[in-house]
Amino acid sequence: MSTDVTAEGGHGAVPTGPAVPVEAKPALTRRDWPLYECFVRGKRGLNHVHVGSLHAPDDEMALHAARDLYTRRNEGVSIWVVKAAEITASSPDEKDPMFAPSGDKVYRHPTFYDIPGDVPHI
Incomplete structure (x- = not known):
C-alpha cells in the first residue's frame, strides 16, 4: 500500500492520501486516576x-500533591500516601467480635498505676 506524503509547511512527511488507520484510545481523565489517602506527621x-x-496518576505524584495540598504552612515532617484500594479495614459493625479478645487482658490497660500529668503522649 503506497501513501502519498508532502513536506509542505515544514512539518516533515505528512500523509496526503487515505487516512492512516489509528486505534482510538479513551483519554484518561483525573477521575480515572486512583484515589489516595494522605497522612501527615506534624511534629x-x-x-x-x-x-x-x-x-x-502514580505514587510519586500523589506524594508531591499531598505535600502541596496538606503541608502548605510547613506543618509536616513526614507524609504517607496510600492507595485507597489497598487499605483493608474492619467494619464498625464488627467491633464486638473483632475486639472482644482484648477485653479479658486487663494487664494491657494502664489501670494499675497513675500517669503523671507532665508525661506527654501516653
Whole structure:
C-alpha cells in the first residue's frame, strides 16, 4: 500500500492520501486516576494523622500533591500516601467480635498505676 506524503509547511512527511488507520484510545481523565489517602506527621514523635484524599496518576505524584495540598504552612515532617484500594479495614459493625479478645487482658490497660500529668503522649 503506497501513501502519498508532502513536506509542505515544514512539518516533515505528512500523509496526503487515505487516512492512516489509528486505534482510538479513551483519554484518561483525573477521575480515572486512583484515589489516595494522605497522612501527615506534624511534629517528630507524633503519629501520622489522616488529613484527606486526592487523585493522582502514580505514587510519586500523589506524594508531591499531598505535600502541596496538606503541608502548605510547613506543618509536616513526614507524609504517607496510600492507595485507597489497598487499605483493608474492619467494619464498625464488627467491633464486638473483632475486639472482644482484648477485653479479658486487663494487664494491657494502664489501670494499675497513675500517669503523671507532665508525661506527654501516653
